[in-house]
Amino acid sequence: MSLARIKHIVLVLSGKGGVGKSSVTTQLALSLSLSGHSVGVLDIDLTGPSMPRMLNIENAKVTQAPGGWLPVQVHAASPDKGVGELRCMSLGFLLRARGDAVVWRGPKKTAMIRQFLSDVLWGEMDYLLIDTPPGTSDEHISLAETLLKEARPGQVAGAVVVTTPQAVATADVRKELNFCAKTSIAVLGVVENMAGFVCPNCAECTDIFGKGGGQVMANDFNVQFLGRVPIDPQFVMLIETGRQPEYPQGTVINGQDFSKALQNVSSSPTGEVTKEASLLAEKYRGCSLEPVFRKITQDIVTAVG
Amino acid sequence: MAPSLEEPEPVQDVIDNPLKARPQLVAPEPEHCPGPESETAGKADSCAGCPNQAICASAPKGPDPDLPLITARLAGVQHKILVLSGKGGVGKSTFTSLLAHAFATDEERTVGIMDADICGPSIPKMMGVEDETIHISNSGWSPVWVADNLGVMSIQFMLPNRDDAIIWRGPKKNGLIKKFLKEVEWGEMDFLLVDTPPGTSDEHLSVNSLLKESGIDGAIMVTTPQEVSLLDVRKEIDFCRKAGIKVLGLVENMSGFVCPNCTHESQIFKATTGGGAALAKEMGIRFLGEVPLDPRIGMACDYGESFFDHYPESPACKALKRVVKGLAAEIGEKVLLND
Numbered sequence: 001m002s003l004a005r006i007k008h009i010v011l012v013l014s015g016k017g018g019v020g021k022s023s024v025t026t027q028l029a030l031s032l033s034l035s036g037h038s039v040g041v042l043d044i045d046l047t048g049p050s051m052p053r054m055l056n057i058e059n060a061k062v063t064q065a066p067g068g069w070l071p072v073q074v075h076a077a078s079p080d081k082g083v084g085e086l087r088c089m090s091l092g093f094l095l096r097a098r099g100d101a102v103v104w105r106g107p108k109k110t111a112m113i114r115q116f117l118s119d120v121l122w123g124e125m126d127y128l129l130i131d132t133p134p135g136t137s138d139e140h141i142s143l144a145e146t147l148l149k150e151a152r153p154g155q156v157a158g159a160v161v162v163t164t165p166q167a168v169a170t171a172d173v174r175k176e177l178n179f180c181a182k183t184s185i186a187v188l189g190v191v192e193n194m195a196g197f198v199c200p201n202c203a204e205c206t207d208i209f210g211k212g213g214g215q216v217m218a219n220d221f222n223v224q225f226l227g228r229v230p231i232d233p234q235f236v237m238l239i240e241t242g243r244q245p246e247y248p249q250g251t252v253i254n255g256q257d258f259s260k261a262l263q264n265v266s267s268s269p270t271g272e273v274t275k276e277a278s279l280l281a282e283k284y285r286g287c288s289l290e291p292v293f294r295k296i297t298q299d300i301v302t303a304v305g
Numbered sequence: 306m307a308p309s310l311e312e313p314e315p316v317q318d319v320i321d322n323p324l325k326a327r328p329q330l331v332a333p334e335p336e337h338c339p340g341p342e343s344e345t346a347g348k349a350d351s352c353a354g355c356p357n358q359a360i361c362a363s364a365p366k367g368p369d370p371d372l373p374l375i376t377a378r379l380a381g382v383q384h385k386i387l388v389l390s391g392k393g394g395v396g397k398s399t400f401t402s403l404l405a406h407a408f409a410t411d412e413e414r415t416v417g418i419m420d421a422d423i424c425g426p427s428i429p430k431m432m433g434v435e436d437e438t439i440h441i442s443n444s445g446w447s448p449v450w451v452a453d454n455l456g457v458m459s460i461q462f463m464l465p466n467r468d469d470a471i472i473w474r475g476p477k478k479n480g481l482i483k484k485f486l487k488e489v490e491w492g493e494m495d496f497l498l499v500d501t502p503p504g505t506s507d508e509h510l511s512v513n514s515l516l517k518e519s520g521i522d523g524a525i526m527v528t529t530p531q532e533v534s535l536l537d538v539r540k541e542i543d544f545c546r547k548a549g550i551k552v553l554g555l556v557e558n559m560s561g562f563v564c565p566n567c568t569h570e571s572q573i574f575k576a577t578t579g580g581g582a583a584l585a586k587e588m589g590i591r592f593l594g595e596v597p598l599d600p601r602i603g604m605a606c607d608y609g610e611s612f613f614d615h616y617p618e619s620p621a622c623k624a625l626k627r628v629v630k631g632l633a634a635e636i637g638e639k640v641l642l643n644d
Contacts, residue, residue, distance in 0.1 A: 015425050015470075017393010017503045022533075047504035048391050048537040099539035101391075101505045101547065106475030109506065111336035134393045134503060135424035136470045137478065167607040168398070171435075172425040174468035182472060197562065201569035208562065208573075208600045210607065233573050240532055240577040 006125045011159040015172035017134035019164045020193035022050040025131040030284045031297040033086045037126040043090035045133040052092035062093045068121040089120050106138035113142045136179040144183040157304040158186030164194045165213035177221045188303050189224035197231040226296045245287040332356040375486045376519040381493040387524040391537030393503035395529045396558040398427040401500040406611040407629040409455040411641040414495040420459035422502040423478045429461040433609020445490040475507035482511045505544040513548050522636050523551035529559045530576035535584050552590045553635045557581030560595035593631040596624045
């Protein structure tokens with residue numbers, strides 16, 4: 001069983017699409033890896049896989065080894081820097097062309113998910129993060145069923161549930177929390193994503209998608225509220241182009257000066273945009289969302305025990 | 306050999322097959338089930354040893370007997386438009402509800418919305434009818450009427466509790482979509498808008514195959530500007546091509562945000578690869594326009610109000626009107642909206 005040597009399995013779920021499941025998965029993975037854990041990311045969104053693009057490994061291919069498939073390595077472990085290995089598996093790696101539609105009905109999706117859970121050679125890993133499509137249907141039922149059968153007791157740590165603040169989103173995410181209750185998946189906590197946007201010109205914060213919806217929902221369902229993640233266009237740019245996040249002078253978040261952090265980390269004096277995947281974690285250190293996720297990650301690690 | 310899906314996928318089979326009656330099964334479908342409704346039901350390699358094999362093999366072949374019933378039910382509907390996107394949360398439901406409000410400003414016209422998103426229905430909340438239930442009479446299910454000329458059907462109306470999860474596999478979702486088309490009294494209608502979940506799976510295949518006979522005008526694609534979203538929308542356009550659904554146009558939503566304090570415009574979801582306009586050009590489809598991010602659209606949706614009625618002067622409203630007019634022109638219709 002390919003999951004045998006994984007310590008903790010964490011699901012990233014949301015009833016609503018486009019709230020940032022994949023971007024939260026990416027940041028949890030980077031954050032866990034930066035704190036020294038080895039991390040695997042399994043993308044079971046079969047008709048809209050985003051992880052290859054998020055982790056900047058779109059052109060990678062999966063290789064076959066005796067006994068299963070080898071996941072794609074995002075970066076290797078570097079013990080001297082305290083960084084753990086990061087690897088990823090997604091249907092995106094198996095497609096002929098990136099624009100090809102995967103038109104599959106339920107049973108075929110179920111088969112693929114079972115195969116992803118049984119045939120990928122993860123080896124020894126501290127965390128496996130599973131990124132899911134929106135909803136509570138075939139993919140989720142198959143995932144829950146398979147994990148129930150195959151995982152060791154206590155191996156599935158639980159789910160991180162992602163939402164955005166507005167009522168239209170939390171209405172769907174409430175359904176997902178009920179799904180977790182019905183399938184006995186513990187909820188590690190709720191992340192409220194896209195909570196506010198700080199204008200880069202005047203520093204005025206606008207709650208584009210409202211405010212506080214995630215926290216209210218977490219209270220209603222009596223689950224931990226892991227935190228609020230603002231919109232940072234610099235993070236979007238990091239994912240989209242690989243550009244090192246840049247902040248205006250005097251950007252201080254939690255006592256950390258990000259405008260200065262930039263000068264220290266920037267290794268490309270020409271300002272050239274490098275799109276090398278191995279640097280993603282390093283560049284992420286200079287992103288304003290890094291301290292936010294460092295805290296969320298710590299809370300999750302504590303909750304997992 | 307490295308695993309891959311480089312072999313051409315039998316997509317055409319999947320799209321063409323589900324036009325038969327579904328036999329009564331005695332066991333769940335196995336993993337590689339060709340589909341109990343398909344031509345190869347009971348005959349495929351994976352059928353060997355399946356308890357359903359004999360049932361599937363002997364089930365009456367031929368088109369689904371429900372298709373003529375659906376076609377008869379929808380005979381009075383002039384235009385059927387799908388709202389699609391490979392990506393979630395880009396504004397499919399928001400756009401569907403805005404489009405419905407726009408068409409319904411003409412009191413002579415009747416508009417219907419069918420919410421095919423079974424696991425995450427948003428339309429009832431956006432239309433402000435979340436707590437309604439469906440009335441069933443001899444002639445069928447009546448849609449929930451938001452206004453005299455604007456009716457809605459969604460699974461949300463059938464749930465005992467608002468937050469209940471709908472934990473259904475594909476066939477059950479397909480069954481409900483069929484009921485929405487076969488049982489609901491859509492009546493004489495000018496527009497039927499079908500809001501869909503993200504992806505290219507059961508719901509999309511069912512809507513396509515069930516509506517094929519009565520005719521679909523086409524699909525409108527919704528995207529946001531960044532490549533992570535365009536990537537999935539490209540797949541959806543590929544699906545439409547393969548399924549023979551005409552793409553009426555592409556809308557780019559959440560393009561830029563104007564700070565209410567200093568009016569500085571930020572590209573939150575920056576179009577690093579050219580955004581919707583470039584994708585439309587690349588795929589040879591019509592680009593209907595960009596709609597800026599306006600927090601008041603989201604608020605109007607949360608409260609179930611019409612954004613058009615409440616904020617007619619906002620730039621987002623003007624952009625939306627242009628998009629709606631472009632779409633109406635594409636299907637040979639006019640829409641009553643003041644500039």
